[in-house]
Amino acid sequence: MPEDLRQIQWREYGETVLHPVAVALTLVMIAWVLVTDKRYIFLGLLIIGAAITHVQRLVIGSYDFTMIRLLLLGVYLRVFLRSDTWRFPWTRMDTLYVLYVVTMSIAYIALRQSSAAVINRLGFAFDAFLAFFAVRLYFRRVEQVRVLMRGFAVVLFLVAITMTIEQLTQYNMFSIFGGVSAITGVREGNLRAQGAFSHAILAGTFGAVFLPLCWALRDRLSLTDRKFAGIGIAGGIVMVLASSSSGPVLSLLAAVFGIVMWHYRQYTRLLLRWSVAGLVALHFYMQAPVWHLISRVDIVGGSTGWHRYNLIEQSIRNFREWALFGVHTTGHWGWGLNDVTNMFVVQGVNGGFLTLVLFLLVIRCGFRHVGAAMRSSPSTAHEKISWAWGVVLFVHCVSFFGVSYFGQMNFFWYLTLGVLCALPQAIEREIPDEVS
Numbered sequence: 001m002p003e004d005l006r007q008i009q010w011r012e013y014g015e016t017v018l019h020p021v022a023v024a025l026t027l028v029m030i031a032w033v034l035v036t037d038k039r040y041i042f043l044g045l046l047i048i049g050a051a052i053t054h055v056q057r058l059v060i061g062s063y064d065f066t067m068i069r070l071l072l073l074g075v076y077l078r079v080f081l082r083s084d085t086w087r088f089p090w091t092r093m094d095t096l097y098v099l100y101v102v103t104m105s106i107a108y109i110a111l112r113q114s115s116a117a118v119i120n121r122l123g124f125a126f127d128a129f130l131a132f133f134a135v136r137l138y139f140r141r142v143e144q145v146r147v148l149m150r151g152f153a154v155v156l157f158l159v160a161i162t163m164t165i166e167q168l169t170q171y172n173m174f175s176i177f178g179g180v181s182a183i184t185g186v187r188e189g190n191l192r193a194q195g196a197f198s199h200a201i202l203a204g205t206f207g208a209v210f211l212p213l214c215w216a217l218r219d220r221l222s223l224t225d226r227k228f229a230g231i232g233i234a235g236g237i238v239m240v241l242a243s244s245s246s247g248p249v250l251s252l253l254a255a256v257f258g259i260v261m262w263h264y265r266q267y268t269r270l271l272l273r274w275s276v277a278g279l280v281a282l283h284f285y286m287q288a289p290v291w292h293l294i295s296r297v298d299i300v301g302g303s304t305g306w307h308r309y310n311l312i313e314q315s316i317r318n319f320r321e322w323a324l325f326g327v328h329t330t331g332h333w334g335w336g337l338n339d340v341t342n343m344f345v346v347q348g349v350n351g352g353f354l355t356l357v358l359f360l361l362v363i364r365c366g367f368r369h370v371g372a373a374m375r376s377s378p379s380t381a382h383e384k385i386s387w388a389w390g391v392v393l394f395v396h397c398v399s400f401f402g403v404s405y406f407g408q409m410n411f412f413w414y415l416t417l418g419v420l421c422a423l424p425q426a427i428e429r430e431i432p433d434e435v436s
Contacts (some may be wrong), residue, residue: 016059019177022052026067030074034081039144041078042135044343045071045149045411050206053196054407055179062119068411072130079137088136093365093421100358101326104351111325131411135418142382142426145419149213149385153232156207160235163193163203165240179407184228192245200409204248204411205403207239209366211255216388246297246305247402252399258391265374279307289313294401304341307357308402311337315345323353330415341356343400366393366420373424382427389423 014096029044036044048067058065065073105121122175139145166172174184174196185192185200186206192200214232217225236255240248261268275434283290295309314333321327326349340346370390377383396416405413 001043001097009382014059014062014064016157017178018055019056022056022067022177024257025052026070029071033071033074034078038084038138039147041075041138042148042415045075045415046148046151046155049408049411050159051174053174053177053179054198056177057415062201064123068408069127070136072127075138076130077084084137086137088140088401088422089425091369091421093362093369093417094136096358096362097132097417097421100355100362101125103358104347105354107325107351107355111328127410128414131414132418132421135415136422139419139422139426140429142385142430145389145423145426146217146225146421149217149388150228152210153217153228153235155213156210156239157231159195159203160207160242161239163239164296166193166195167191167242187244191242192244193242195239195411199403200243201245201247201403202405202407202409203249204240204243204245205399206409207236207243207414208248208251209254209392211236211252211390212391212395215259216384219384242299242321247399250297250402251395251399254395257389258394262347262384262387272330298379305338307339310334311345312342315348319353322348325352326350326355339402343404346404349365362417363397365394366417369420369424373427376424376427378427378430382430386423386427389416393420395396415421 026048029048032044033041045068048071051065054066054068056067058070063402077285079086080157101124105125108121109122111116111117127155139148139292162173166391167306168193170196172182174180177196179198180194180196180364185194194200194203197203197206201406211233213228214236216231217229237252240252261271264271265273282293284291291312292309294312295306297305297308311333314337318327318333330349340349344356344359347359367390370386370393373386374383374390377386393416396413
């Protein structure tokens, strides 16, 4: 197959790209957001995020409005029209998240000092704040979290079907929207299906990251929830396999590990300490640094594990260059290193060391919220839901070593953080109901 047919056909930002199907589906979902019950608001966002490529956008002046952005604006329009409350309990995680977004934006603009940089960071902050705080505004009860989990199960199943069709036909039906190639990419003889996602790795990662939510639904007595769990787990596994990428396979293994650890959750803190101690010991025992182990990862063939190792290695060696405000480009660090395939390194490259620290603190706070939710859970079912979201965060972190999110995956990351921030308060509101 000619190489040029396997490349993503990107369009430039600043150009309106609207397909009638995408517009119609977005308008239907906006109407859904405005009229539906609070519990079902975010189902529309899941559908748009998984079914419409990120290149679909409406440009007004210098500002791009993707379909997800338009739908998020619909959520806030609902707040005004329905007189929904703007109030929610502010937490330390909210503060850290705001500081992270603001610090990233200031550093990026300070380094580049251009109007394009201002517009770029306005778009980043717009997405980050709207998605995160939309969740904070509306997620008040555990039942809303359960509805979202069922929604993920259905989406995983439906996307898995489309990726299976893509594997069988070598044609991506979502290419009608632009932003993805019509001809499915191939590496080492393996077809790499991607659906509407911006890359096959992101598609597989999506399936692996949110599979634990489907596992948690299996604990419900409801036969319907068990069916949701079954189709969601099957869908997530199929998405990972159809993407034919090592990163998602490792993420799936991390998800399985997190699920198995549910039965040994009382030893989590001990395992964490021993894991850190083991990595430190390996670091001093090995001739190469411990992160060199990444270079040996090649599950499906054609993986670029050495590139990912070298990216971490060079980011450490060039710390002084990016520590203050980040760096314009990493291309001079080594061959191919302009492709920053590590979410942690991206934080430093785009925002400096302080941004990276705040990013890590937000993640740490997310895990602490899971712990707080589990401690206050009135039942095993509630505890399992909290654990599942903790596993989702863990799988995100594992995935970050092999890919930096872009396109719609950023929205799903912000959504995850929003749910984690709201989870302890949602669990606490369940206690009076259980007691009564």
